[in-house]
Amino acid sequence: MSWLLPHGASTFVGEIDWLYYLILWITGIAFVLVEVLLVWFMIRYRARPGRKATYYHGNTRFEIIWTSVTAVVVVIIGVLSAGRWNRIKGRDMVPPNATPIVIHAKQFEWLVTYPGADGALGSADDFQVRSQLHLVVGQPVSVLLTSEDAIHSFFIPAFRIKQDAVPGMNIRVWFQPTEVGEYELGCAELCGLGHYRMRATVTVHSREDFDRWARDRAALSVNK
């Protein structure tokens, strides 16, 4: 029941978690303030015989204060969000040295096409793997998301990345893993009866490890 975000392993983790904790602080304070005031008023001003409530219609100064305070706080959060949002989702912010990968989402599987040794998609040495995403630590990846049938959503909790894959659209999403290890990828948009089964493993290798895997992986001819 913790309010801390689980351990993350991508460059976005720093930016998103910091903003989340900031909002958690702000809303936490607001929450405690309101609920304590509420409980205090309930106790302090409960009905007692012979007592009459104060005939009071409100106070414009208070109204202006709490309206402007709320407005300022939300605008600050908005400004802080806009920069991060553009860095993460901006269409022109994909780092040039990112490895291109195509992930084709279909009902209840992720078909991942790797560029192969030459690092370029569309060449003969590309190979496709079912529901396995293998990455190199520290190497940014630029994923081209396509979908064959329904809307799926490419969601890796550990990398704090989520992007819907919409049939008929090619959507680019990029991220950069920072820790070797094994993580999970799930589908976050209802896409039919097997929506809960669209699980894929995400393995972040060191460079040599990845090359070794890619070499013997390319040898296997994978069925369509």
Added chain:
Amino acid sequence: MAHAGALHDEDVMLPPPGREPGAGVYNEKLGMWVFLGSEVMFFTALIGTYIILRVAHPTAWKAPGVVLAVPITAINTFLLICSSVTMVKAFASVQDGNLSGLRKWLIATVLIGSTFVGVQVYEYRHLIEKGFVPSEGLYGSTFYTMTGFHGFHVTIGVICLIFVTWRAFQGRYSAKDYRGVEVIGLYWHFVDLVWIILFTIVYLI
């Protein structure tokens, strides 16, 4: 409060008497104006979709006149405008208490309105024979949905007009109480206005 029943017959065309001043018009007229607000949003949804799809996928549409018969529909549009004119004439004559004029113009409006629907049904049959069906593509889908629902609204309008005409023949309307005529007139002008927009963006572009 004096018993207000006595005033009941004379000023039924005014907003409800003895109440806080509201919109200054009687309930049915205000109700129709508000209802037309919801109809505007309904056609916004359909026409908005058409515009978005056409901007995103222009090749699905053909040049004007290639698939759709513009001349016949132009005449049809003229007919619908005429029916608005006859509606105004009907409304003017009931205001002057000219009940026979009211009946005459109402019948004219009903006839022209139903001719409009007839021509549209004929055009649909002709188009479907030519193979232009809703499942043909975006062009067919948007065309039939928009013009189909407009035709549906015109048909409802004609049915209500027939009902108003029938009550006119019963002598229900007079110079002092012509609410039915005015309310259906509002609806009719709205439906005519929507067609003018539809005719331009569907047939002429």
Added chain:
Amino acid sequence: MRQVLIGGMLLTVAACGGGGEKAGSDTATPAGAAPAAGAAPTAMAGGSVTGHVKFDGAAPANPTIDMSEEAACKGKYTGPALDPVVMVTNGMLGNVVLYVKSGLPAGQTYPVPSEPVVIDQRGCLYHPRALAIMAGQKLEIKNSDPVLHNIKALPTKNRPFNISQPTEGMTTTRTFTTPEDNVPVECNVHGWMHSNIIVLPHPFFAVSGEDGSFTIKGLPAGTYEIEARHAKLGTKTMSVTVPADGAATADFTFAATGT
């Protein structure tokens, strides 16, 4: 009041429309199954056709399946999992559907076999990979994997269905009401799982086992044209005369290229 009537009418249409369909799919409706009225269904005769389906030439390599993401199924294979598209064991070809293509008296109706045709999902593969069934006969779909399989059948003449079996040991029965040449069946959770079903108006069919052998029983005397169909290698036909109560043999051979 007018809207109320329309609403009411819509409601009755939906309710009886719903009711009617429901009965059609699950329970076998014998009346619907038999094609033409024709003579009353006869008892099963004694004749039968047996034989083997041979395969000459080198068997092509079956594609390997990457089941690494499905540990429960991967565990059921020692080596790499192969998709038995062309299942050849010492020269014999399995997964071939054989059935009487013509020669049955026209308009003759046959009793629907009571025992269901079973298609088993084991090791994330369909066993058998192809099968035939009579219209109206129960198709029993069994899931022997502790893993979700969904069975999506997309026939054109029959009603398509898309059902799921999340737990091991689950069985679901469905019936096809009208004969259809090819009903593709697939599992969307495992993209490599494919199967084909042919729905026949009569009960004379069989699927060749791993040893390539098959028997079609209950045939009345007469000469028939038997067709053997393999999902990848195509079809072959052969005409056979069946005695009143004996067995006729019919051996098919498929080649690597397959005509």
Added chain:
Amino acid sequence: MATTIGHVDEVTLGGAEVHADTRSFVRKYVFSTDHKIIGIQFLIMSLIFLLLGGVLAMVIRWQLGFPKQPMPLGGVLPETMAPGGVVLPEFYNSLVTMHGTFMVFFAIMPLLVGVFGNYLIPLKIGAPDMAFPRINMASFWIAVPAGFLMLAGFFVEGGHAAAGWTSYAPLSERSDLSGVSMGQILWCISLIVLGLSSILGSFNYITTIINMRAPGMWWFRLPLSIWSLFVTAILVLLAMPILSGAIIMLLFDQTIGTHFFGPAQGGQPLLWQHLFWFFGHPEVYILILPAMGMASDIIANGARKPVFGYTSMVLAILGIGVLGWGVWGHHMFMSGMNPTLGTSFMISTMLIAVPSAIKVFNWLGTMWMGNIRFHVPMLHAIAFVSMFTIGGLSGIFMAATPVDIYIHDTYFIVAHLHYVLFGGSLFAIFAAVTFWYPKMFGRMMSPFWGRVHFFLTFIFYNLVFFPMHNLGLHGHMRRIYDPTQYDFLKPVQPINELISISAFLLFATQLIFATNFIVSWFKGAKAPENPWEDNGLEWTVPSPPPHGNFVSVPHVYRAPYEYSSPFVTEDFLPQNRELPEGVPSAAPHS
């Protein structure tokens, strides 16, 4: 308009209101044109659908708490839904879809707009009935077939709609993807019919509030519940046709093969999301504004003190009504639309958080220096304020687009929407039903059982929905049938079990409310004329009010919340009470 058909005593405008009642049983209680009877008819229908939505929620919680284990009483379900009591994934998707659809369209919306819109508007503004009584009756009797059509969906081939209550294309429009064909079609037709019923209701409410306010009932003397119902009626009027248009296009895609949302032939799946959420966000304000208005009334009554900042509360309602149209994109940050749109929708969403904050502070201000009576409606209203605060605050996490990247479509969103819908609207509905029950039925609901139900509901409600925030923060995706498939969700499965058990207890507690509601109908204590000593016009007529409501047109002399006024000894001052000369009719406005 005076009608000559049938019974004589049709309500006449402006004339003597109350007549001898000569209508037959059917005209009086079944096909009645009396806004009070229609209000009660909506109440019964929506409470039934609320219960049904709750049952669906219990099956969902069983499957999430105890995945793939046979459900007790599960055997009653047919083999296509739960063979051997084990819920199937496609049935689970139908459950999720129908739980959302029933609760939003057939429980909360009719309860707020259909029941209290119908019952309170004429009474609180001093009108004899709605502007168009027969259209009002038609509005209910069109909603009934819509309900049956939606129920029929469970019994058709392929099961009920299974694409979420938002029914995203292309899953919703292609039966080969979802395995559902007739169910989705029935879902569409039912909502189109319900849309017609809502539109008929909304222009009726708007005309009544504008044109039929009693003399003296100026716009700024309207109770806040009527203000919120007025703005809500405008939102319904303008939003429901968009939904009808969008669903008609979806229905055509499914039936006659048009290509609005199918990507294969040029259609756009995002277009459905835009259309749905352009309706969807005003819809969620339709689901909360009446609750806010009625909570304001009840809190002012409970605190025996005028509402803090009446004018700013009205401006906040209008602000929410207007800004509500410009924020729909925040449901679609991840949908693949252009990211720069994400920034603009984030800004408009941040702006709309301000009016909600104003309302919360004003409710607190109302209770400040009050003389608070803790009657059962007041308990629910206070719970509404505290729970709505949590819902509002959790909304800010989602408005911040980078944080939304992580929590979109997770259980954090489910927690947020249940805090505003259950914690917000449903607590306000419990308050409103208990508060106006004596006016509707002439009897009081038992205060003891009301308190038992309140405390148990409050506890179990928080036990169910508060941990969902933590599930969401852990990455638990929405609408998944069996969370144990994911290793990173296995450690949080005990939370799912806790939520499920609390949910069963929460459902059991609602049976207390149901019994209290039904038993009090016959055995409840006779209601005094003004049980809560409220200022509203509805308490100046007998309970239940006769057909035509007021013997003579009431005259309004002051604002609705003149509690603890120095000019009278009692601590309440009804709006229509005439004071002797020289006594100001309203205090100087803040």
